[in-house]
Amino acid sequence: MLREVLPRLVEQGLATSEPQLGFRVIEVSVERLNHLTDARVAIETIVTRAAIQNGDLTWEADVVAKHHALARLTDEAAGDSVIHENWLIAHEQFHLAILQGCSNPYLVDTACRLRSIAEVYRCWSAPEQELAHRDVAAEHRELMDAAIGRLADLAADRTEAHIRLTTELLVAGQAARSVGP
Template sequence: MARASSGSDTRAGAVLRRLRGDILNGRLAPGSKLGFAELGERYEVSTGVLREVLPRLVEQGLATSEAQLGFRVVDVSVDKLMQLTDARVVLESIVIRDAIATGDIAWESEVVARHHTLERVGRTVTGDEVSDAWHAAHEAFHLAILAGCGNSYLYGAAARLRSISVVYRCWSTAEHRRTHRDVEGEHRAIMQATIGRDADLAVRLGERHIRLTTELLIASRPAAAPV
């Protein structure tokens, strides 16, 4: 029995990772229906596994669920992005201050290691997309900073909002082509302020990083994007 359960968990985890990746990379469009039949065929998986996976996507903020309407990819709009940005700034500022105040040497080392990985992966743009490897390293770096927070509820809420914000990659193509933003420099400065225990600077840099991303995404959104 234990082995069967373990196999099911492994299968559900694999499908969750694929679904999450397809949402975050725009292969499943914001607001699109997540039907059991279509997903079952797409991922070659049973309805039972999908019934386990889809609620987890809702918990992560990447999908919604409504009676009679089923599951859908979370929708996006300028207004929602602005609200999300304000919420992230407030919450991440609290979490970063707590992390800097309470994080230990192991936490510092993890932040430095994740930043090193992010720099080594590099933000090379191929066609219209930044690589999945860079996106994964980017998320890991920022989460490593937040993970120093001693309050698991605050960390969990901040991580969830950060996850939702990545759905707005669907607006990011023009940003890569039209701007000469020094993203690497921004990350380096945030890392240095964090391990240097300069909470005021780390919070200020973090807010600028978030708000600049939002401004560029809104400025470069496709004409068909909802407002």
């Protein structure tokens, strides 16, 4: 089973394979996070625009439903690891619901892979830093409203701001962690 999983992790950009050395988890750094952020912004804004252009009523309903689930967990997530884990799942499902309106599976797949790689960085940084200085509920509500309102430019702007703010807070969290108390 491990022989099957490791090559898939390499394909997804979550691990590397080196002859005679085996497999390693990807190296994380601020520079790599910034490159990843730029790639995510480029791809996710394209996919978001396409989703808004092509998404149907079923897509809209799914975006609203996933937002509702996320919003219910957002207020409860602080301090409870089980609820926080459920929030992370709901958060991913909300963003994926928006992307799923895009009719190009290659773009959606690329966006999803980049989002998966970004999750490595959530573990790398202090998680409380990310939520401490933002109104994440408002960010998600504004993104949902722009998406179902068919405001592609606004939704792309909100997507970019959401991704970039997350990166800024992850970098700040890592810096705080490396300095220590």
